[in-house]
Amino acid sequence: MEIGVPKETKDQEFRVGLSPNSVRGLCDRGHTVFVETDAGIGAGFTNEDYLQAGAKIVPDPKAAWNREMVVKVKEPLPPEYPLIQKEQILFTYLHLAAARSLTERLIESGVTAIAYETVELPNHSLPLLTPMSIIAGRLSVQFGARFLERQQGGRGVLLGGVPGVQPGRVVILGGGVVGTEAAKMAVGLGAQVQILDINLERLAYLETLFGSRVELLYSNTPQVEGTVPNADLLIGAVLVPGRKAPTLVSRDLVAKMRSGSVIVDVAVDQGGCIETLHPTSHTKPTYVEAGVVHYGVPNMPGAVPWTATQALNNSTFPYVLKLAEHGIAALEKDESLAKGLNVQNHAIVHPAVREVFPDLA
Template sequence: GVLLGGVPGVKPGKVVILGGGVVGTEAAKMAVGLGAQVQIFDINVERLSYLETLFGSRVELLYSNSAEIEAAVASADLLIGAVLVPGRRAPILVPASLVKQMRTGSVIVDVAVDQGGCVETLHPTSHTQPTYEVSGVVHYGVPNMPGAVPWTATQALNNSTLPYVVKLANQGLKALETDEALAKGLTVQAHRLVHPAVQQVFPDLA
């Protein structure tokens, strides 16, 4: 095993995060707090700039491409998949051939597993059997990770969603005209798919 923060005289563990959104950012905060060496990959330059203001030199920020990902993943102690493409399956960024290059005992956690996952060898697992090994690499693919702490997860979800529920209850469909977040979440209207990303997956229902 590897202590992510290292100890005096021993280098820290390396954490590679694919995706610099909310999940990737929070994962990076935890990893940095533990003292790990952290790399974040993303294709959004503006997001990378924001992360630079947030982390400074404590995190290495890289534009996502196959060559850079291959070099980073092969030497990672912990790989976190945090890729989100709203309404679509997550792209496969780590093929099985790359997993074989990872160190024995290294760990993959794919938060995008409920959207197909961004690691080819990873499939959904459960809280009762959360991990399995492929090529000596530990895979963790629990789709509902917050379910491990249900009371806390429920309170957090309630706090986040209640303002939207109240707005919809008071204003109905008019709430979508004044709230951009609600409007972006509209998927079906008048029995038809209206969300662009979902339309691409199910064009016959558009």
């Protein structure tokens, strides 16, 4: 199969769809990989690295896109829409619940669009979302701590505190992979940490992980309203696969937070769970509303592309190889991969995306 790897176009997105190691694995099995010039530079992979792995370097996006399968990291942006082709396989993060125009274009094109974030194992885990969720969860505290600095517009709070001075308070909405990793980082810094979740089994598991170092609370409206105003750093970590995240924090509740507090919503690419937060970019990551610093970068792991590209490829490569070996027939051979199918034959396939866009189904 011919496989294209275009350079990512999202703002400061330095990850790349296939690492040289993945390219070698495909080429060793007889497939041909076309990598756009400098596609991996931001992640630390040179054109020579790809050539040595067996890839062909092509000069422009069109040459990378004009292949049987395209492997990316982030969803296509409008300048890439004309490059999407009928009967092509597109394998990448899509997050269609928050992207109507992209959904319309995928339907129109006739492409087979498979989303990393909805590939699902029998135990309901999301193997291609998990590695980036781990990174994003850890980065949420790293970035949150940075923007709490006074020079960055924050309150001037050191999350870990010092002897004689109270540490900062971190409130995490959601105890899944993102929330757990955020808590690990926050606890490591010495912050006071609260996690809110509606899954009692998950809260019980988190107790075995953190013991008394984290306050574990059942998430309901009174609990959210009681904890959010006291947060120095509020982290949104709510994910509903294929659907828009529910709004848990209203505009009025944000207004009750202290001036200079920070909000980081990791699920912003799926709509986010905080009413006042909208997507930002690595170039301009924050804005202030109601006196609160909002961070809404939807591709947070792009800040650590060397780590993130390899972590992502460790998980995606087996599925890329199946698609390369069998084409769309791989969807019949692998139920988990089939659950990643979002759009095919000019129609929305994934049930959750159909619910979001019933008029397009």
